[in-house]
Amino acid sequence: xxxxxxxxxxxxxxxxxxxxxxxxxxxxxxxxxxxxxxxxxxxxxxxxxxxxxxxxxxxxxxxxxxxxxxxxxxxxxxxxxx
Numbered sequence: 001x002x003x004x005x006x007x008x009x010x011x012x013x014x015x016x017x018x019x020x021x022x023x024x025x026x027x028x029x030x031x032x033x034x035x036x037x038x039x040x041x042x043x044x045x046x047x048x049x050x051x052x053x054x055x056x057x058x059x060x061x062x063x064x065x066x067x068x069x070x071x072x073x074x075x076x077x078x079x080x081x082x
Contacts, residue, residue: 021068038071039078049077
């Protein structure tokens with residue numbers, strides 16, 4: 001029996017249902033992993049937008065330090081940004 005390394009089967013989700021909550025890793029692109037992201041921006045740009053008020057502040061999941069944003073708010077930024 002061989003010990004084979006299995007590739008992780010997780011792939012980025014390309015479509016989200018209405019009302020979905022997404023993390024910054026879903027929103028931003030990651031060229032090292034080949035993820036396009038919902039918006040074609042880096043994570044540092046996303047956090048700069050949140051700090052400046054261009055993007056909504058998001059909210060924390062109960063009992064965690066994970067911040068999430070509603071998909072509709074993120075999509076509206078994608079249509080309004082050049």
